[in-house]
Each structure stands twice: as C-alpha cells, then as structure tokens.
Amino acid sequence: MKALVTGISGFVGSHMAEYLLRQGVEVVGTIRNRSRMEHIRHLLKDIRLVECELRDPFSVETLIDDVRPDLIFHLAAQSFVPTSWNSPIDTIHNNVAGQVNIFEAIRRFGLDTKMQIACSSEEYGHVEANEVPIKETNPLRPLSPYAISKVAQDYLGYQYYKSYGLHVIRTRTFNHTGPRRGENFVTSNFAKQIADIEKGKKPPVLHVGNLEAKRDFTDVRDVVRAYWLALEKGEPGEDYNIASGTCCTIAEMLALLLSFSKEKIEVKTDPSRLRPSDVEILLGDYEKFHKRTGWRPEIPFEQTMRDLLDYWRAQP
Numbered sequence: 014m015k016a017l018v019t020g021i022s023g024f025v026g027s028h029m030a031e032y033l034l035r036q037g038v039e040v041v042g043t044i045r046n047r048s049r050m051e052h053i054r055h056l057l058k059d060i061r062l063v064e065c066e067l068r069d070p071f072s073v074e075t076l077i078d079d080v081r082p083d084l085i086f087h088l089a090a091q092s093f094v095p096t097s098w099n100s101p102i103d104t105i106h107n108n109v110a111g112q113v114n115i116f117e118a119i120r121r122f123g124l125d126t127k128m129q130i131a132c133s134s135e136e137y138g139h140v141e142a143n144e145v146p147i148k149e150t151n152p153l154r155p156l157s158p159y160a161i162s163k164v165a166q167d168y169l170g171y172q173y174y175k176s177y178g179l180h181v182i183r184t185r186t187f188n189h190t191g192p193r194r195g196e197n198f199v200t201s202n203f204a205k206q207i208a209d210i211e212k213g214k215k216p217p218v219l220h221v222g223n224l225e226a227k228r229d230f231t232d233v234r235d236v237v238r239a240y241w242l243a244l245e246k247g248e249p250g251e252d253y254n255i256a257s258g259t260c261c262t263i264a265e266m267l268a269l270l271l272s273f274s275k276e277k278i279e280v281k282t283d284p285s286r287l288r289p290s291d292v293e294i295l296l297g298d299y300e301k302f303h304k305r306t307g308w309r310p311e312i313p314f315e316q317t318m319r320d321l322l323d324y325w326r327a328q329p
C-alpha cells in the first residue's frame with residue numbers, strides 16, 4: 014500500500030507520515046524547494062520525497078504518474094487565516110488550484126486512488142447560538158478568504174465525486190494542535206511565548222489577540238488517525254466533521270497554559286493580532302464520523318497542551 018502525503022513537511026503532514034509508517038504503509042511526500050525539513054528530518058530514511066509545485070499542472074501530473082498512489086492525504090495548503098487577508102488571491106489559488114490539479118491528474122490516469130482532502134470547520138464561519146454543536150448539514154457562512162478557499166476545496170471534492178466518481182472523502186477538521194504546531198497559530202504562539210519567557214529570552218509579557226473566541230481543539234495525533242480511518246471506512250463523496258465535541262474560549266486555553274508555568278506573566282492585547290472578522294464559536298458534532306468509523310478523540314486537551322509547551326521548552 015502506497016500513500017502520498019502532500020505537505021508532508023508541515024505540522025499535520027509530519028504526524029501523518031509517522032502514523033502511516035506505523036501502519037506499514039509506503040510513504041511518499043511532496044515538498045517545495047522552500048520547504049523546511051525540521052519536522053521530518055527523523056523520517057528521511059523511511060520516506061520518499063518528491064519536489065512538486067502543486068499549483069503547476071505539469072508538476073502534479075508528473076508526480077501522480079510517477080507515484081501512482083493507493084491513498085492520498087491532501088494536507089498541503091496556505092492554512093493560516095490572517096495570511097489570507099493579506100494575500101487572498103494567493104490563498105485561494107494555492108488551495109484550490111493545487112487540489113484541482115491532483116483531481117485532474119488522478120482522473121486523466123484513470124486511477125482508483127482514495128483521497129482525503131483537508132477541509133475545515135472555518136467553512137461554517139458565522140454560526141448561530143442554536144446551531145452548536147455544528148453538524149455537517151449546517152449552512153456554510155465563511156468569514157475569511159481562507160474559509161472561502163476551503164469551501165471551494167470541499168465542494169470541488171463533492172463535484173469530482175459526483176461528476177467522475179473519484180473516491181474523495183471530505184474531512185472538516187476543527188482546530189487541532191500538538192507538538193510541532195506552527196508558531197503563528199494561537200496555541201503554539203502562546204506556548205512559545207511562555208517558553209521564551211521561562212528561558213529569559215523575552216520579558217514576562219504575553220501578547221494576545223481576541224480571547225473571547227471559542228474553539229474546539231483536537232490533538233493532531235487523534236486527527237491523523239481520523240484521516241486514516243476516513244480512507245479505510247469513510248463513504249466516498251461524504252463530508253465528516255473531525256472534532257472533540259467540546260470547546261473553550263481562547264482565554265481558558267491561555268489560563269491552562271499559564272497554569273503549567275511558575276513564571277508571573279502579564280497578558281497584553283496587541284491590536285495587530287485582531288482580525289477584520291473572527292469566527293466566534295466553533296464546536297463540532299463528530300457523531301456522523303464516529304458512527305461510520307468508530308473514531309473518537311483519545312488524547313485529553315490538558316495532555317496536548319502540556320506536550321505542546323514541552324515541545325517549545327525543548328527548542329533551542
């Protein structure tokens with residue numbers, strides 16, 4: 014069994030590769046010439062890397078013809094919401110064109126590859142109070158160019174399934190975190206700031222944005238297990254929420270992180286961290302996925318956050 018992981022050098026990609034190797038699967042991953050390798054350095058002897066620009070149809074066609082994967086985990090994306098306001102077209106082009114190029118190549122070579130595509134709870138966007146926990150049937154009211162790009166990826170998955178019978182599973186994953194999470198994202202950003210304060214690299218002031226938002230966090234190690242099950246047991250063409258089924262405010266998440274440290278830390282709002290529009294609440298209902306695959310999250314949030322802080326503490 015051969016799996017192709019796009020974005021293998023990224024946060025989720027590196028955990029996905031580890032999980033697949035443990036299943037005895039042959040792993041091929043895409044990188045770009047500017048990809049950083051620190052998350053997969055320990056895996057290099059066990060995986061094969063292929064340089065590929067997903068936005069370039071020729072590059073993708075060459076990749077798919079060469080690898081002919083049984084499974085694809087399509088994780089590569091511009092995944093940071095604030096970047097999508099600064100470069101909306103780039104975000105949409107990157108996320109949408111890359112996926113269309115993969116679909117087209119699979120179609121052209123007539124492969125029966127099973128594909129998981131990383132859609133997002135951001136697609137739900139504005140959610141009414143009586144709509145939580147959010148089911149897959151909820152209206153999509155996206156609030157950022159990033160969310161729009163994910164709606165497009167999601168519906169393209171549906172359309173390619175309907176039009177051509179491609180085996181596509183759409184996973185709408187809620188926030189996820191854990192060791193190696195990029196430092197822009199809120200959990201990692203706060204954990205890194207605390208670790209830097211503990212190391213004396215930074216004064217004891219922690220900068221924050223909107224602490225009122227509510228998010229549903231799952232451990233990345235539970236998420237990659239869900240992606241595997243999605244291809245093993247998911248119904249082609251379907252969408253599935255991957256979530257913990259609980260949520261907390263960003264302030265509560267910060268309080269938990271601060272409780273792990275002995276430092277006295279002042280919390281200060283940095284207006285540049287506030288967004289033109291922020292999704293107020295994301296709380297997912299993962300019952301549909303659970304019924305189909307038996308998956309449920311296993312790693313407690315407190316453990317995830319401890320592991321994340323320890324990860325940053327261990328960085329030079």
Ligand SMILES: Nc1nc2c(ncn2[C@@H]2O[C@H](COP(=O)(O)OP(=O)(O)O[C@H]3O[C@H](CO)[C@@H](O)[C@H](O)[C@@H]3O)[C@@H](O)[C@H]2O)c(=O)[nH]1
Nearest residue numbers: 092094133134135187188197198199221222223226263286
């Ligand atoms: N990044 C960041 N966010 C902050 C900060 N302070 C407060 N926040 C708030 O923390 C929440 C989470 O922000 P992010 O970690 O940047 O994640 P996100 O915007 O919710 O998007 C993530 O989850 C999506 C799934 O719901 C993913 O699709 C997306 O790629 C990303 O991982 C947002 O409400 C944001 O305004 C800060 O200093 N930095």
